[in-house]
Amino acid sequence: MKQKIVAILVLGLLLSGCTTSKPTQSNHKVQVVVSSFIGYDLATNIGKDIIDVKNITPWGSELHNFEPTAKDMVQIDEADLFIFLSEELETWTSSSAHKKQSLDLSESFTLVEHDDENDQGVGHVHVAKHDHEDHASLHFWVDPTTYMQLIDAVCERLVEVDKEHQSAYEANAKAYKDEIASLHQEFSNYIYKQEDPTIFFAGHNAMDAFSSRYHINIVSLSEQFKPDADVTAKQLETLKEAIVEYQAKDVFTEELVEPRVATLIKETLQQEHYEIEILELHGYHNISKEQAQKGVTYADLFKQNIENIKQALSN
The missing domain is CATH 3.40.50.1980 (Nitrogenase molybdenum iron protein domain)
Structure with missing residues (x-):
């Protein structure tokens, strides 16, 4: 009889445990x-x-x-x-x-x-x-x-x-x-104090709303330029000449793509003894797996863009 009572108690405890482990609406x-x-x-x-x-x-x-x-x-x-x-x-x-x-x-x-x-x-x-x-x-x-x-x-x-x-x-x-x-x-406040803030972008320019908000002139290869599109020699030459004429020291590229166009412009200018640096202008389309694991936010990328633009405009 005692064994039956113990068995019933154990079974009751098991059933109780199973019931409380189920997810409820509140959690x-x-x-x-x-x-x-x-x-x-x-x-x-x-x-x-x-x-x-x-x-x-x-x-x-x-x-x-x-x-x-x-x-x-x-x-x-x-x-x-x-x-x-x-x-x-x-x-x-x-x-x-x-x-x-x-x-x-x-x-x-x-x-x-x-x-x-x-x-x-x-x-x-x-x-x-x-x-x-x-x-x-x-x-x-x-x-x-x-x-x-x-x-x-x-x-x-x-x-x-x-x-x-x-x-x-x-x-x-x-x-x-x-x-x-x-x-x-x-x-x-920073941009308002800049005279003719202009940067040069060798990529898919998705930053129209950004440049319009801050009155920044973004000179790019083409407004229709796509990340995987081929560029013409004329487009490259035009952007290269604009960089030199403006005496810019930086060229921007978009996120998550191989900066082949920016690198080509940099190497071409190096042959003419003109040095530029490649910076990233992030369009927030996506982030890398490593950035996701680190918890990178829109605010972080906005801050990064600000720092890079300030660097370009200070040269």
Whole structure:
């Protein structure tokens, strides 16, 4: 009899243990799937360890050529929130774009009007319509005044999905916005004091919205230049001559690509006893696996861009 009682007690304890180990609704993490580094950066800096974030675009890969797998699409459908850049840039999102759990970042901001006298950006109330066929609006996130609005948009959607953690989401969003706003303010003040700030870019110029915000003249090979496109001898010669004429000491290249064009220009100028340095102007399309492991953020890359531009303009 005693053996039966002990057996029943043990069985009860085992069943109790199994029951309490099951995940409950209260400890369920919000599942967020994102299409790019931008969505990942926004979600992780606002949600931090409260949420689980899955970026379906592999680290270090080319954003423009990405195509999701069937598994990726299942993850999107099952997610509590799916964050993507735009249907225009990511045409594969069309089947998921208008679902309740989807957030289209290209529809989540209004363009802050520029002040040609002293564009501080933060706090402006004027709004200008953004044209989605324009190259600048295609890469809208490179303008930090836009990015701060994207932080608000993601925070709002996370609160809708998970009201329980509203205060944490809002505190994290404010802290991240303040960090970017501080960098923006400092850089605006610096650029305002520069006469004809001009830099030279040997790559796919996706920084139109950035250059427009800060009134920086970015001289590039071609506005239509693609990362894997062949360049003509005339384009190279024109950019090389412009660098020498301006007496620039640096040429910029984009992230995550072999800087073959910038290297060719540098080597050609070296033959003419003219030295230049190659710097990176990051367009935030994606980051490397190593950068992802280190937790590199949009704010980190913005700061890096500021430092590199300051170096170029100080020479």
